[in-house]
Each structure stands twice: as structure tokens, then as C-alpha cells.
Amino acid sequence: MKKALIHIVGGGLAGCEAAWQCLRAGHEVRLYEMRPHKMTPAHSTGDLAELVCSNSLKSMLPDSAPGLLKGEMQALDSLILEAGAHAAVPAGQALAVERTVFSRYIREALESFPGFKRIDAEVTELPPVGEGEAWIIASGPLTSQALVDQLQGLCPDSRRLHFYDAIAPILETESIDESIVFRASRYDDSGDGDYWNIPLNKEEYEAFVDAVIAAEKMPLHEFEDVAYFESCLPIEVMIERGRETLRFGPMKPVGLIDPRTGHRPWAAVQLRMENKEGTMVSMVGFQTKMKWPEQKRVFSMLPGLKDVEFFRYGSVHRNSYLKSPDVLNPDLSFKTAPRIFLAGQITGVEGYTESAAIGLLAGRAARAKVQDADFLMPPAGTIIGALYRYVTEGGLGDFQPMNANLGLLPGLPKQRGMGKPQRKALQCAKSREVFAAYLAQLSGSSQNYQQGEQGNAQAGL
Ligand SMILES: Cc1cc2nc3c(=O)[nH]c(=O)nc-3n(C[C@H](O)[C@H](O)[C@H](O)COP(=O)(O)OP(=O)(O)OC[C@H]3O[C@@H](n4cnc5c(N)ncnc54)[C@H](O)[C@@H]3O)c2cc1C
Structure with missing residues (x-):
């Protein structure tokens, strides 16, 4: 296997998840995080994967969109969900975490790989991508201005970058x-x-x-x-x-x-x-x-x-995000720079888990690219695949940040005698079937699981 160096900008939910996916495949990772030297207006620590507001990662109910997403991410070896399980506090049907325990678990898991290095610095310029390297930008909704300027350079039209969300229900x-x-x-x-x-x-x-x-x-x-x-x-x-x-x-x-x-x-x-x-x-x-x-x-x-x-x-808040369907390739890399990937909330998703999910996919896509392999993206019938499709293809209306919800999945025709809860349960069951088939396809593909196992062995996991 070709061992590569992957640079990741932003040690938030998406950046840490992407780093984990790359490390487990045996690659080296440089994770650039500007905090605590330069803080964002919402973060208050220098911790990796700081949860800026609520400590809830939403519902765990299997027949809900957040529940489905968690199940899928767990099956794809998500670090964020592993940390969530470790740091969980009682919160009914929701997954809520003790934030310091959550962040510490993530830091220790990443640091357990000798190929991991955190660099405490703001990235103000994107250097040319070295031979066999890749970059993943996961700088979040509060990306620093200098990096926003750099990203603008990757978008042929500055109207592809939004700074505020004013979104309708x-x-x-x-x-x-x-x-x-x-x-x-x-x-x-x-x-x-x-x-x-x-x-x-x-x-x-x-x-x-x-x-x-x-x-x-x-x-x-x-x-x-x-x-x-x-x-x-x-x-x-x-x-x-x-x-x-x-x-x-x-x-x-x-x-x-x-x-x-x-x-x-x-x-x-x-x-x-x-x-x-x-x-x-x-x-x-x-x-x-x-x-x-x-x-x-x-x-x-x-x-x-x-x-x-x-x-x-609906909501109104500051949120830097790109009009991804216009500027990204199907593997989440920039059309103008195919070895630079975008991940997390800045791609046009919203929420901790959703951002981590796109970090997971970007990490896997980047690790495939540095090995000149293809990564099979999840199909639209899964929640993670539906979110990914929204990011790369958009919906019918204006492109606005999206959370995981069952409306993204293919609907089921109304059936006589079947109530809404039953239909939702059936829709979720179908989605689980689609995801199981996808997993089976992945496990048949050596690029994913053999690499994953190698990474596990290296980290002693
Ligand atoms: C005020 C606020 C409240 C929110 N509340 C919730 C909530 O309750 N529940 C929820 O699910 N979601 C909430 N969100 C959304 C949530 O923050 C995001 O969904 C999630 O954190 C995004 O993950 P991310 O990894 O994409 O970005 P982040 O977690 O923000 O991580 C990005 C990281 O990049 C770093 N960074 C930025 N620029 C640079 C640079 N140039 N160089 C180096 N590092 C850089 C930042 O310091 C940050 O650590 C909230 C967002 C905001 C702004």
C-alpha cells in the first residue's frame, strides 16, 4: 500500500473524523487547528472536536433519521460515535455526551497513531499539494477570514460562498x-x-x-x-x-x-x-x-x-458554506483542485453528526485518491448517502444547509390501513437493507477493509 501524507485543516467534528479514517488506512495526518491561539466567536477551548453549543448528538431511535445516521456511521467505524458512546450521559432516547470526556477520547484515539501530528496554527494559505498528498478542508461554519479568502480562490465565482444562513422551515x-x-x-x-x-x-x-x-x-x-x-x-x-x-x-x-x-x-x-x-x-x-x-x-x-x-x-446565523454542487466533484474534492477535499458543515450540511458524516466520507475519498483507487460512495437510499448526494447534487430549491431527515430518503407510496408510524418504520427498514447491501459491497472491496484492519493493528485497537 502507498503510504501518503494527508493535511487536514480544522480539528472539529469533521476534521477529526476524516483524520481517523485516514490514519486507520495507514496514512500520515497533519491536523491544523488554530485554537486556542486564535479562537472562533463560538468555541471556548483549544480542545479537538469541541461541541460549541448543545451537548446532544440527537436521537438514537433506530426509526429516526439521526438514529439511522448513527447506525450507518458506526458501521463505517466512526470515531465521533465511538467517542459518543464512551462519553454518553443519560438523556433518554438521545445521545448526549460529557464534552470534555468526548474531546479527550478523540484526542487520545488520534494520538495513538504514530503517524498523527496536531499543528497548532491557523492555515492562512493553501500551499501547492505535494506529490502523493491530499488536503481536506474542514474548517467549519466559522472558518477564519484568511482561509475564506483562499477558498474563494478555489471557486470560480465568489457567489458560491455564503456567509449567513437565513433559512426557511x-x-x-x-x-x-x-x-x-x-x-x-x-x-x-x-x-x-x-x-x-x-x-x-x-x-x-x-x-x-x-x-x-x-x-x-x-x-x-x-x-x-x-x-x-x-x-x-x-x-x-x-x-x-x-x-x-x-x-x-x-x-x-x-x-x-x-x-x-x-x-x-x-x-x-x-x-x-x-x-x-x-x-x-x-x-x-x-x-x-x-x-x-x-x-x-x-x-x-x-x-x-x-x-x-x-x-x-428556520434560522438565521453566521455560517460559511460553499455552494458545493457547483464547486465539488462527486468525490468531495474541488473541481478546480482535485486533491483538495471539502468536509463538514462548510459543505452545506448542518449539525454535529451530519458534519462528522461528511468528514468520514471525505476522509475515505481522500485516502482512496492518494492510492489511485476509487471509493464507493453510499447510495441515496441510506441517510449518509442521501446527505452526500444533497451536498454534491443539491435539491430542487436554492442550496441551503441540510440536516439528516427522512424526507431525504425515497418516499413510500401510501398504503391503505398503514399509518404514518408504520410507514416510517418501513422506510427506515428499507434504508437499513440498502445500507447492508452497501456494506457488503464495501467489504468485497479490499481498499476499504484491508486498509482499515491494517490501521487498527498499527494503533493497537
Ligand atoms: C453558535 C453555533 C451553535 C451551534 N449549535 C449546534 C448544536 O447545538 N447542535 C448541533 O448539532 N450543531 C450546532 N452547530 C453547528 C455545529 O457547530 C456544526 O455542525 C459542527 O460543529 C460542524 O463541524 P465542523 O467540523 O464542520 O466544524 P467545527 O466543529 O466548527 O470545526 C472547525 C474547526 O476549524 C478550525 N478552523 C477554522 N478556520 C481555521 C483555519 N484557518 N486554520 C486552522 N483551523 C481553523 C476551528 O477553530 C474549528 O475548530 C452550531 C454552530 C454554531 C456556530
Whole structure:
């Protein structure tokens, strides 16, 4: 086996996971981490894989998207999940960890490889990639400015780099009452338009505006002193400009006829498909910084959303991420620099586990490339494969950070007598089957498992 040197920028969740995958394959790793010498606005230690906010890695329930993702990552030898199991504290169905124990476990596991070296430095420049080497950029949502400038150089168009997320909620289509919410595109009343439309009368609109004004909002951190893009304003900011602003903006009813009344509604919210199956829809123009329980409460007031379920809540926060589908190859390397890979949240995923998952894949893809081998990416029917596909191919709408959710998986047709929980369980069971087949394919491929075993032996694991 060719032993190579892999440089990784960022000792967060993704960088550590990528480092582990490369070390286990027998490669040398240089991990560059700027903390504690240069801190980000959210981190508070120099520890590897610091969890910046909550200590929860979300649900472990096998029939949930976070649960499925954990199972898949465990099967792919994830260090982050191994550390999670070691540092777990009681948290019901969730995996919550004691953060210092979690970080220490990860540091010790990486340091157990003689080929591992942590370099305490900010990477401000990406040097030319040496013969037989690779770089993985895993510098996260708070990437330092100097590196942002470097990344801009790898993207032919600077609009491929985003600094803020102002994201709108994504809803489960099935939880919407279609006796109220109607399908139509503007000026097209054929009944099979591309949008779902929530019609509001004047009283409903006024009550909704009052509820948004009164709702609790997420406090923006000092470093999130956001200069909003005019085309991407949160709904609260629009309402501050006047009670009618929404009705002339994202809630404008023009070109829509409510089939129940035969008239144009006073206002309307449009929902747009997020996947081809139409199982996920986003609220068009509904970026918001209301707290999550408030989003649930306030949006459930909208006609037809009484029992709505959220795949993702809206939010506004600083987040550097690339428009990956435009700038990355299918193996997560840059189109402009095929030996430089991107990993973690900066690829356009969101969340600790999701970021680690893309770190895992980038690590495996990089280790394959330095050996002139192919790495078989997981198929779309698995959660990790669905996330990976989202990053490299995008969805139907604008490219915005995505978390692991069941809406990313192929949907199942409705079956008479089968309730939603049963259908979800079946969807998860199918996904596990797809993943098992993928694992079987991988184990038939010597590049992955023989290398892994060699790494284990070297580290004495
Ligand atoms: C304020 C805030 C709160 C969050 N809360 C949650 C939450 O509760 N739950 C959740 O699941 N997710 C949360 N997230 C998202 C979470 O931080 C990420 O999903 C996850 O940490 C991303 O992992 P990563 O490895 O991609 O980046 P990070 O974990 O941020 O790691 C990137 C590392 O790169 C380093 N770095 C940056 N630039 C350079 C450079 N030029 N040279 C060297 N090193 C560099 C940074 O110091 C950092 O250690 C939050 C994010 C923020 C900003």
C-alpha cells in the first residue's frame, strides 16, 4: 500500500473524523487547528472536536433519521460515535455526551497513531499539494477570514460562498391538510400547479402578524450582527417595516384562486417542493429567527397546518458554506483542485453528526485518491448517502444547509390501513437493507477493509 501524507485543516467534528479514517488506512495526518491561539466567536477551548453549543448528538431511535445516521456511521467505524458512546450521559432516547470526556477520547484515539501530528496554527494559505498528498478542508461554519479568502480562490465565482444562513422551515407534506391547502402555480388554476398554497383571510392574516410580532426570537450573537440580504429578509424584519409588507412580499396572493371560495385570498403562503417525490416542502420566503417551539406554535396557526410536522426549522446565523454542487466533484474534492477535499458543515450540511458524516466520507475519498483507487460512495437510499448526494447534487430549491431527515430518503407510496408510524418504520427498514447491501459491497472491496484492519493493528485497537 502507498503510504501518503494527508493535511487536514480544522480539528472539529469533521476534521477529526476524516483524520481517523485516514490514519486507520495507514496514512500520515497533519491536523491544523488554530485554537486556542486564535479562537472562533463560538468555541471556548483549544480542545479537538469541541461541541460549541448543545451537548446532544440527537436521537438514537433506530426509526429516526439521526438514529439511522448513527447506525450507518458506526458501521463505517466512526470515531465521533465511538467517542459518543464512551462519553454518553443519560438523556433518554438521545445521545448526549460529557464534552470534555468526548474531546479527550478523540484526542487520545488520534494520538495513538504514530503517524498523527496536531499543528497548532491557523492555515492562512493553501500551499501547492505535494506529490502523493491530499488536503481536506474542514474548517467549519466559522472558518477564519484568511482561509475564506483562499477558498474563494478555489471557486470560480465568489457567489458560491455564503456567509449567513437565513433559512426557511421545511415541512412534511403529508402533515398538511390538503382540504384547505391547494395546489396551484400563480395564474394557473388547472389544479396541478407546482406549489401548495395556504390561503388566509384578513382576520387570519392579522392574527398571524400579531403572533409573529409577539413570538420569542433567537438572540443573535454579537458576531452575528447580520447585514441581511434584501432578497432573504427574515419575516420578522419585514413586519418591522409595516404590517402589510408580508402581503406584498412572500404572502402576496396575486394569481391565486382559492378553490374553496372561488376568490383570491387576502394573503397566501406558498410551499415549494424540496425533493422530487414531493414529501418535503419549504415555506417560500419564510426565513425566520423565531425560537423553534414558537415556530411550531405560530406556523400551526396557519390554515391547514394545524398538525404540521417540521423536517427543519428556520434560522438565521453566521455560517460559511460553499455552494458545493457547483464547486465539488462527486468525490468531495474541488473541481478546480482535485486533491483538495471539502468536509463538514462548510459543505452545506448542518449539525454535529451530519458534519462528522461528511468528514468520514471525505476522509475515505481522500485516502482512496492518494492510492489511485476509487471509493464507493453510499447510495441515496441510506441517510449518509442521501446527505452526500444533497451536498454534491443539491435539491430542487436554492442550496441551503441540510440536516439528516427522512424526507431525504425515497418516499413510500401510501398504503391503505398503514399509518404514518408504520410507514416510517418501513422506510427506515428499507434504508437499513440498502445500507447492508452497501456494506457488503464495501467489504468485497479490499481498499476499504484491508486498509482499515491494517490501521487498527498499527494503533493497537
Ligand atoms: C453558535 C453555533 C451553535 C451551534 N449549535 C449546534 C448544536 O447545538 N447542535 C448541533 O448539532 N450543531 C450546532 N452547530 C453547528 C455545529 O457547530 C456544526 O455542525 C459542527 O460543529 C460542524 O463541524 P465542523 O467540523 O464542520 O466544524 P467545527 O466543529 O466548527 O470545526 C472547525 C474547526 O476549524 C478550525 N478552523 C477554522 N478556520 C481555521 C483555519 N484557518 N486554520 C486552522 N483551523 C481553523 C476551528 O477553530 C474549528 O475548530 C452550531 C454552530 C454554531 C456556530
